[in-house]
Amino acid sequence: MGSPFIGVDVAGVQKWKGQLDSAHERVIAALRHYRTVAHQNNEVAHGSHFQSINAQCEETTNEHIAEHTELHAQYTELSNGLVQAVIDIAGD
DSSP, X not given: OOOTTTTOOHHHHHHHHHHHHHHHHHHHHHHHHHHHHHHGGGGTOOSHHHHHHXXXXXXXXXXXXXHHHHXXXXXXXXXXXXXXXXXXXXXX
């Protein structure tokens, strides 16, 4: 348990981090699913316009995935650092 003087609940941070990890996984899965569904237009429509928009979709979803993954990595790094600092100070 975190020190009340530090104001951090280590178990609470860990629980929050688990929820954040789960939410991140759902976001990434949703972006990948969107890209897959969007590309299925090839089955119902053809032409250069759809090839172009599919390329845009690929680029945009890849950027979103990369940016969200970086954001999540920053949350992970900072929350792990916070928990470790509390543990170090508490001497556990």
